[in-house]
Amino acid sequence: xxxGIGLDIGTMNLVSARKAEKNNITLRQMRxxxxxxxxxxxxxxKLGSVSYIESGDHLLVxxxxxxxxxxxxxxxxxxxxxAGLISAEEVDxxxxxxxxxxxxxxxxxxxxxxxxxxxPAAPVDVNMDVVYHKGVFTRIVQECGFTPHAANEAxxxxxxxxxxxxxxxIGISFGSGMTNIALSISTIEGxxxxxxxxxxxIDQGAAKSVGGTASKMCAIKEKGIDLNNPxxxxxxxxxxxxxxxxxxxLDNITQQFMMKGGHLVLNKPIPIVVGGGTSLAGGFMDxxxxxxxxxxxxxxxxxxxxxxxxxxxxxxxxxxxxxxQQEYDD
Amino acid sequence: xxxxxxxxxAIRINTLNLVLGVGQVYECSKNSYDTNTxxxxxxxxxxxxxxxxxxxxxxxAGIPKSVPRSSQxxxxxxxxxxxxxxxxxxxxxxxxxxxxxxxxxxxxxxxxxxxxxxSxxxxxxxxxxxxxxxxATQSTTKxxxxxxxxxxxxxxxxxxxxDKVSETPLASQSESLDSELADALSALKAxxxxxxx
Numbered sequence: 431x432x433x434g435i436g437l438d439i440g441t442m443n444l445v446s447a448r449k450a451e452k453n454n455i456t457l458r459q460m461r462x463x464x465x466x467x468x469x470x471x472x473x474x475x476k477l478g479s480v481s482y483i484e485s486g487d488h489l490l491v492x493x494x495x496x497x498x499x500x501x502x503x504x505x506x507x508x509x510x511x512x513a514g515l516i517s518a519e520e521v522d523x524x525x526x527x528x529x530x531x532x533x534x535x536x537x538x539x540x541x542x543x544x545x546x547x548x549x550p551a552a553p554v555d556v557n558m559d560v561v562y563h564k565g566v567f568t569r570i571v572q573e574c575g576f577t578p579h580a581a582n583e584a585x586x587x588x589x590x591x592x593x594x595x596x597x598x599x600i601g602i603s604f605g606s607g608m609t610n611i612a613l614s615i616s617t618i619e620g621x622x623x624x625x626x627x628x629x630x631x632i633d634q635g636a637a638k639s640v641g642g643t644a645s646k647m648c649a650i651k652e653k654g655i656d657l658n659n660p661x662x663x664x665x666x667x668x669x670x671x672x673x674x675x676x677x678x679x680l681d682n683i684t685q686q687f688m689m690k691g692g693h694l695v696l697n698k699p700i701p702i703v704v705g706g707g708t709s710l711a712g713g714f715m716d717x718x719x720x721x722x723x724x725x726x727x728x729x730x731x732x733x734x735x736x737x738x739x740x741x742x743x744x745x746x747x748x749x750x751x752x753x754x755q756q757e758y759d760d
Numbered sequence: 761x762x763x764x765x766x767x768x769x770a771i772r773i774n775t776l777n778l779v780l781g782v783g784q785v786y787e788c789s790k791n792s793y794d795t796n797t798x799x800x801x802x803x804x805x806x807x808x809x810x811x812x813x814x815x816x817x818x819x820x821a822g823i824p825k826s827v828p829r830s831s832q833x834x835x836x837x838x839x840x841x842x843x844x845x846x847x848x849x850x851x852x853x854x855x856x857x858x859x860x861x862x863x864x865x866x867x868x869x870x871x872x873x874x875x876x877x878x879s880x881x882x883x884x885x886x887x888x889x890x891x892x893x894x895x896a897t898q899s900t901t902k903x904x905x906x907x908x909x910x911x912x913x914x915x916x917x918x919x920x921x922x923d924k925v926s927e928t929p930l931a932s933q934s935e936s937l938d939s940e941l942a943d944a945l946s947a948l949k950a951x952x953x954x955x956x957x
Binding site: 444446449450453454455456457458459460481482483484485486492493494495524525527528529530532533534536559561562565566568569570573574589590591593594596597616617740741744748751752755756 | 914915917918919924925926928931933934935936943945949
């Protein structure tokens with residue numbers, strides 16, 4: 431097993447990536463969800479072969495199993511992250527995240543193994559602080575025996591996907607809690623920001639529009655939906671919010687570029703590379719390209735192509751892995 | 761005594777994590793200059809022009825009053841750092857070694873004028889420094905903004921020793937074949953080597 435590990439800390443999923451033999455990559459993934467139960471539920475969990483953590487006077491079930499248990503008990507699963515950042519509403523967040531990350535990372539191959547983990551850029555459309563978020567994850571990764579390095583989520587897409595362009599391009603990570611955007615010129619982060627809208631925002635917006643619940647909208651999305659050909663009122667609402675999200679992201683790139691990076695002169699057109707779980711919806715890229723083409727004339731950066739990351743869901747963890755591995759010389 | 765270092769071309773000063781465009785000026789104390797071998801090397805290479813900042817007005821003999829002075833503005837970058845910088849660690853920052861890639865008109869000028877610190881968490885993605893253990897790394901990433909990160913409390917211990925954790929892994933594991941990632945790593949390492957001083 432090679433040295434160095436990448437970690438994508440997402441609102442919906444935690445994913446670690448580690449180089450295995452040859453060109454294989456080992457990916458470990460856990461849904462960012464938990465549920466607390468009284469200790470009296472221990473017997474039942476054992477019978478159901480459900481893994482749990484005894485923490486103080488209650489039990490914690492984490493990950494995908496938490497969703498099943500929540501359904502069993504007719505409760506909502508709790509999420510330690512909200513809108514891309516540690517949820518202040520969840521008192522158990524830190525404990526839960528500590529256990530989750532320890533499990534997703536596994537043991538380091540050597541003491542102080544380099545671990546790059548993703549953090550969002552500061553959002554431009556809401557007042558949220560990422561300093562605490564970064565500090566907490568730095569501490570957790572360190573306590574797990576690794577040397578922590580925080581790196582921008584969207585830049586990870588650049589490192590994973592734009593080697594042939596000399597690591598120049600615009601990386602967009604459409605996540606569940608937020609959308610992260612970075613402009614890179616030859617590995618140098620020229621501009622980065624996030625917008626506090628992502629998959630959850632789509633679910634909530636669509637749910638309000640048609641009178642359903644956000645969970646139901648999420649289930650419709652995960653079941654498979656063609657954004658270009660919605661088949662129900664719910665799917666139509668979801669498509670509508672997808673379009674609004676893409677427009678919001680592109681408009682903000684224009685705005686931020688004009689504000690902060692308008693003086694950046696790019697020698698040649700650069701690609702836009704899209705990743706993240708929210709971009710997995712059927713027809714997303716066609717949809718994205720349509721929206722982009724409608725804005726291309728006023729877009730301040732010359733774009734060579736718009737493409738999906740090779741492995742959109744894992745692009746961030748893989749980019750983090752590239753960064754972690756370059757810490758080691760051959 | 762204050763030294764004025766005028767950049768003769770777009771350069772990146774690794775130890776200060778500072779990018780200077782042509783004509784930009786960096787001022788520092790004599791002591792700072794004397795202890796910074798990189799600055800001295802850049803002066804030797806002619807990439808920085810060293811002069812001593814005059815403390816007061818200096819009469820310029822031979823210049824008639826009627827001769828208009830050059831109106832070309834001089835951009836000044838004032839950089840104050842209060843912490844001891846870990847020179848070796850900072851020098852290993854790959855990003856700082858990539859200055860050669862930035863050519864005019866991409867020139868470092870735009871980058872120096874802030875985008876790297878446009879977000880408070882903009883991190884140096886290729887840093888070799890553990891963020892938690894090297895405050896110098898943190899301070900340099902936000903250097904240009906002039907803003908301090910807000911004071912936040914992070915518990916000293918997050919992972920609990922008393923919690924009983926099931927031995928069965930909670931995460932699902934899968935294998936993925938990805939040759940492009942190896943190419944990305946090779947390209948990144950090649951860039952790193954190419955830009956080693």
